[in-house]
Amino acid sequence: MKTMRSHAPLTGATQVANLLSLARQKAVSSRSRTAMVFSAIVAGPPYPTNGTIHNLTSYTVLQQTNVNAWIYLDRWQHLPAGAYFSKLPISTLTFTFPTNGGLPVIAPAIEFTPRGERSTTTTPSTYTVMEGNMDFGWTSIINSNALNIVSGIIYRTTGTVRVFK
Numbered sequence: 384m385k386t387m388r389s390h391a392p393l394t395g396a397t398q399v400a401n402l403l404s405l406a407r408q409k410a411v412s413s414r415s416r417t418a419m420v421f422s423a424i425v426a427g428p429p430y431p432t433n434g435t436i437h438n439l440t441s442y443t444v445l446q447q448t449n450v451n452a453w454i455y456l457d458r459w460q461h462l463p464a465g466a467y468f469s470k471l472p473i474s475t476l477t478f479t480f481p482t483n484g485g486l487p488v489i490a491p492a493i494e495f496t497p498r499g500e501r502s503t504t505t506t507p508s509t510y511t512v513m514e515g516n517m518d519f520g521w522t523s524i525i526n527s528n529a530l531n532i533v534s535g536i537i538y539r540t541t542g543t544v545r546v547f548k
Contacts, residue, residue: 389514393546395462396512396533399442400544402460403493403535406444409456410495416447416502417456418494420478421471421510439467445478453478462512470511470534474502510535 403419410417422441440462445453453476462468476492493510494502501508511534535546 389465391463391466392512392514392533395466396510396535396546398460398462399510399512400535400546402442402444402457403544406456406493407495407499409444409446410497411499413446414497415449416494416496418445418447418453418476418492419443420445420476421468421491422459423468423471423491437461439469445476465514465516466512467515468510469513469515470509472508472510474508 399419406417406419409415420443422438441459442461443459444456446456447453471491472493474492474494475489476494477487477489479487493508496502513533533546535544
């Protein structure tokens with residue numbers, strides 16, 4: 384008997400791929416660095432708990448200004464209900480939240496250069512979206528389905544994104 388699988392991982396991975404493509408396009412068109420940042424703390428104070436950012440399910444795009452500060456290009460977005468990031472890029476970005484007193488945080492990120500290339504030398508960069516849910520406090524995974532996994536790969540030189548199941 385086949386088990387039913389949710390479309391959430393594929394939908395989520397595709398949404399992330401589309402936003403990565405827009406981040407790359409913005410880097411080229413504005414001749415600046417852009418980065419997609421994922422909500423998983425590597426080091427620093429915790430993310431603000433204002434109900435907007437949820438661990439392992441939220442992501443946003445930042446742009447570097449000419450004074451080396453990072454500004455938001457978009458709001459924090461979330462994977463669809465029933466999906467979470469089970470693997471995030473190993474490269475990180477240090478930035479500050481406007482609401483946490485200027486304290487820097489370090490989070491997983493995929494950064495693009497003004498030429499549209501990924502800025503890290505690790506080839507290729509990947510993320511994986513898996514079927515499952517986070518608990519109410521966004522601290523642990525519940526109801527995970529290891530059979531329903533979708534990954535995205537970002538190539539270094541071209542910056543292109545490919546989603547595969």
